[in-house]
Amino acid sequence: MDADERTYRVDLMTRVEGEGRFLLRVRDGVVERAELSIFEAPRFFEALLRGRSIDEVPDIVARICGICPVAYQMSAVRALEAALGVQPTPEIRRLRRLLYCGEWIESHALHVFLLHAPDFLGYESAVEMAADHRPVVEMGLRMKRAGNALIELLGGRAIHPISVRVGGFSRAPARSALAAHRDALARGLEDALAAVAWAAGLEAPDFEQDYVFVALDADVYPLEEGRGIRISDGTTLPEADFETRFGEVQVPHSNALQCRMLDGRAYLTGPIARLALHAERLHPRAREAWEGTGMSLPVRNPYLSMVVRCVELVHAFAEALDLLDGYRGAEPSAVPWEAADAVGYGATEAPRGLLWHRYAVRADGTVAEAKIVPPTSQNQARIEEDLASIGPELAAMEHGAATRRCEQLVRAYDPCISCATHFLELDLGRE
């Protein structure tokens, strides 16, 4: 009698950003392979950044990801400003946080309502889901629009904003222009509160993992800047020391590097990790919403990431409103800087998790070296371990349902595959 071999695979992951596949093979209850392959074509950002002008970097790195361009811009300016000793004014820093709130809103609303929710409600797409759950989809779209509108106002356009510069913004908005967004954000806050209750009420599979959580270390809920990187084992390290604890390995089945802790452990970054390490720093409205779910900390079930994202939606809306109300203009909108031979590090919290950049720049104003570690390459190893963990229990399920369960698991990470792929270097000589 042959062994009981079950293979679960999806060759083109849908409702994710970018192109990936997964493969889970279980033989006689033992997981043989659990692979998330990213076959998205590499675009070699780190290579093409070399020699570019420092002030082009925020424009170029935005193109790594159409969903979270602000995150790339924010990590880049943090790192470059650290290298050049630039201190943006508090007003500029607040505007950046506001811009980033817009991106969290846009990205989380997209993921929760258009990409992930159909998994929980049994639809192939949000469009099909809208036939039965139109108010929910419309609520998500309304929040998404509010986030995009905020990015458009501060950044000029929702995707690949144009105003983010090293040192600040090319132009800061007028108070009146910002104030015009208040109603939409207030409505968004109400929607987000409703979304938390809605998401908490969805049935999530039982599945708990023991995670190492990694997030930015900060006095406030971490977003556009921090003072280091925090690990749930109790350690905190400066952004510059990231590579002393974390490292990337290349695996044959993927076009993305996997980032692990140097001791080989996989770790988790993103909403669940942020909440685990910073729950007490949530905006009071978000904290209240979280407590209203009755769930306990830390969250160890990846299928609950959607609830956490909704809590972060509340946080982003509430904080955006506070920032908007406190805005008194930001002139000058940028502080001047001079190029130098220097190295700088910067990390921010992209919607999907920690996004770390390192740049070496030259006094002639160009980039000598760039290194970018996106959240999805950090989570990739963790996704594979999760897949391996659910492997044995899938045996009890019908094959299609089991495959969908795997997909749902991968999607819970909101993988941003284009991001994860960007940084491989190219060996043209082998073509």
Place this chain on the structure above:
Amino acid sequence: MAEVFLPREALGELLGALRASGRAVIGPTVRDGAVVYDEVESPRDLPVGWGDEQAPGRYRLRRRGDERAFGYAVGPHSWKRFLFPAREALWRSESADGGVPRIEAASPDASPRAFLGVRACEIAAMDVQDRVFLGGRADPRYATRRAAALVVAVQCTEAGDLCFCASTGTGPRVEGGADLVLTEADDGFLVDARTDAGRAVLGALPVVPAGPERVAAAEAGVRACAAGMGRSMDVRGLPGLLFGNLDHPRWEAVAERCLSCGACTSVCPTCFCSTTETSSTVDGARHEVLRVWDSCFGSEHAQIHGADFRPTIGLRYRQWLTHKLGSWTAQFGVSGCVGCGRCVAWCPAEIDLTEEVAALREGADPPAPVPAAAPPPPAPGGDPLLPHPARVTARRVETPDVVTLTLDAGDLGDVLPGQFLMLGLPGIGEAPISVSGGGGGVVEHTIRDVGAVTRALCALSPGDHLGVRGPFGTAWPLEALRGRPVLAVAGGIGLAPLRGAIRAMLAAPADFPDVRVFYGARTPGDRLFLDELDAWTGRPGATVAVTVDHAPPGWDGHVGVVTRLLRGGAIPAGAAALVCGPETMMRYAVEALRAGGVPEEDIFVSMERNMRCAAGLCGRCQYAHWLVSRDGAVFPFARLREVFGRDGF
């Protein structure tokens, strides 16, 4: 009325009085490193103490070191922005399934405004645009806004680096066109109220008698300004010079430098070209048509059926300059240049039109004859841009790609053979289509499917509705040809615009004893109006000759181009000719007709150019000295001789 003096401290009261008269005050203000025009509320908003330095492609504000509020030369904005907005809704339509589309004009903002700080050149520019928008078929939107604007002029006492209004005779003295005229001095303003509206505003101000010294100082300032212009342009005989030098090497030289970006036309206070844009809801039920600033430097400006007949930057620059400084005079009775220098300052490529004109004068060929100025008389009628609903009453398939629609278009008035209507479908677009027949309350249009609009028109069925505007353009001059042999020479779809004329002539054999139809089609299957061609053949005094480019086996008629039919004794003495077809065909037909002894004055051709508004308001149908929609489409060939068949026109 004697001029009076308004102390500088009371400038705020002038703004207050203007606002108190119920007007929003639009005036100069500093934004993004330039003096622009926007709503101003108090003197704080004005560019007090600011002057500027300008050079080709360069503009910088500078501190003057005094408190002058109008101590700057014109910036990137002009008043056209407020009278002819860059984007403006023309009309909206809404249709329920299959019903008559409801079309409503978008009403322009008629709220009263005061323009503060209008320079003499800018008043001249308003006059130019008045001629464009109010001269022939008036644009009610422009008319409404113009009537609601009070003009507070400021005479220039210092010339800008790029000013040359003294050359163009449009400044710096403000002659007319203003309600109030200010002349700024260090301690205040000499004020001259020229209209009742101006006097009403002045009445509320704490003015004192000016005294002869102040008046003399102001005069001297204006004279000094005229003498100190940063640029000059010799405008003598420019239309003839330009049209006599269409092959001057300078055109190629400037094409090397020109970016064809359209900045010059956008900042020009007289350029008036526009296009339309439709925005539609996803369900296709509601549409809004907007008028949007356009430029002759764009590719669409000179497109017919997807082909651009002004494809190079050199031809586009030449079109702009020959229009602005040349053919504008024939079209509107005045030059299109008022000497403000904006196109020089704001050209990213640093092109200076005064320098270009000077260069064109170098080694110039003799001037070409140019037609006398013939601005159109005011034309009656409502909004020429608003379509009216019409119903299709019959549809006849002529060939696989040609359909004749009969329309009940309501009260269009007389539609004469040679004229055209704009036929449109909300959400799809409009196309100029000549009438191919009609009478008794209906018009016929014969339409070839060559694009999205004509495809949709051809697909209409009896009972369907569409939008129509018109009739536009000139007619075949049948009255003038009575008693003479008339040749109707048609190529392809060109038979359609001639059909009405042929029918009319055949219906009056006493007036038209000798009518000869020469018709060329691509293939026998492409021949239009087959029944009618047969019927015409049988009429006394009528002959019909048909030829095809490509003949299948079994065709025993003529093969070859239509001009071959004009050989031999085909052209009787004293004949006149009506010609319609593709431009190449018309060129050869005209040659053959001339060779056959028909004078150019008696050859009439129907021209086609890119058409948007068809009312002479959008600048699209430029054809050298003419606007095809207004002065054509039917022209005596003699008028076109200089430019017919030339690249770029």
Place this chain on the structure above:
Amino acid sequence: MTASEPESGRGRPRLGVFKLASCDGCQLTLLDCEDELLALAGAVEIVHFPEVSSRLAAEGPFDLVLLEGSVSTEEQRELVHAVRARTPRLVAIGACATAGGIQALRNFADHEEYVRAVYARPEYVSTLAAATPASEHVRVDFELRGCPIDRGQLLELLVATLLGRKPQVPDESVCMECKRRGQVCVMVARGEPCLGPVTHAGCGAICPAYARGCYGCFGPKESPNPSALSARLSRDGASDDEIARRFRVFTGWAGPFREESLRRGR
């Protein structure tokens, strides 16, 4: 491009969205039409759009395909040919699909220099030496420019397709949009280098609106004159290297920009 009835017969037009090498931002633009998304989803039949739906039918057939990304691997080269065969209307969306995108910078790179860079296990990765636009491989019926495309232009393309009108996507310069907005030219008034005069309109001239020069992400306009712009930048003090770099960013592989950057730089 004109369309009216779906090729596949009566009914809603069948839409496919495919992706090559890209950031996903252009297809995301469709999801960013928040107000129109559900109406659009009702007006077309989404046949294949992996980012939106797990119901996939890559084989089509389609009435309209939106293609994002540049061709940068052998698989993508095959895919673009396959997709072309499945639709009468192939619309390339965005700078990657119409000009190669930012990743086409590698087309200019010195291969040796790249090879000398440090690779862990290069044998795991296979790509083509150049990232190229769809039009270098197959006939493309229409192109929507931009990095990313403009939401309004995408909606116009879709609505025009549904209604059967020509999409109103002017090929004029960014200057036209900038002037219509009444903005002050950053190059004339501040000496800020700006590619607006040679760049295809569509973004609404947002960079000048935010006080910076255009960086050309919509690629060359119709009849551009990049040399004339270089001459201006050069008079303003820019070095040839800097000029070349400005032309060589998100649409640097587009013919007129590519040629100008090669004239000016390496």
